[in-house]
Amino acid sequence: MEDSKGRLKSCGLKNTRQRREIIGILEQSGRPVSAEGIFFGLREQGETVSLSTVYRVLELLIEKKAVRRLSTVEECGALFELDDKHRHYLVCLGCHRMFPLDDCPLKSYEKELTDKTGFDVTGHSLEIYGYCRDCRGKRKG
């Protein structure tokens, strides 16, 4: 089991109080947190780290793959579409185009979940990431 200091070392990052504490919050929380959540979480513990540092450290940790950001799609603000039929997309990380999928791989899974968890499942959001044919080529070249 890795502690915050260990995580920093394995990322090859300088070991600073702020970074240790931000990672600490992420570890304690056990579920996704917002930048503000981290900022105020630290406040409550009597620690103080500026909000810009929170953002910068998160960015850095994402680069190092020690942290992930939920739902990567929304790069330029929220996205909207007609709510006609249920639909998901293949999102290209190269050109950012979105290709609709033929069908939803989760139809049966939702029912299963409702039964298993007692959670009343009403929907889901799913995007698949990767590189489209065009961008796949460009990456190699």
Next chain:
Amino acid sequence: MEDSKGRLKSCGLKNTRQRREIIGILEQSGRPVSAEGIFFGLREQGETVSLSTVYRVLELLIEKKAVRRLSTVEECGALFELDDKHRHYLVCLGCHRMFPLDDCPLKSYEKELTDKTGFDVTGHSLEIYGYCRDCRGKRKG
């Protein structure tokens, strides 16, 4: 097949030029668009609708379930978590708590997709929405 005027009527909404045009863009586009995308899309067609109207109309159409917003989770800015192991959440629409799922229902599906589509799949984001036990009770009462 419904046109923008028809959609507005079935939502019980007043039929205004701006609304027709915003819906028009959503129909034409065939994939998710940002508010700005709609705004400038209209500009290009020589139509003009203020950006605040775009936002207001989208909001309204979402309420009426004629439009959906991609990835509903991020209500208070981006969310971050440790990137230790692959994980998804059941997100409660009542209390906004997030409950981690035991496992990912898409493991095999990704490979299948890579083969089928020629898209180089590198990952996905998935959240399941609904109401947790607590909130399910409260909704009925």
Next chain:
DNA sequence: ATGCAAATGCAAATTATTCGCATTTGGAAT
């Protein structure tokens, strides 16, 4: 044709995030 609630535009306010720059600090080299 008329009237009014609802819709719109505009500009200002908020919120989320990023950036520039002066100051501080971790840790490699001594």
Next chain:
DNA sequence: ATTCCAAATGCGAATAATTTGCATTTGCAT
């Protein structure tokens, strides 16, 4: 242990995305 410097931080200002207040306009029921 001390020195040094690139890298990290804090602060406040800048930017981007979204919301809101208010005066004006407009659908549509009458």
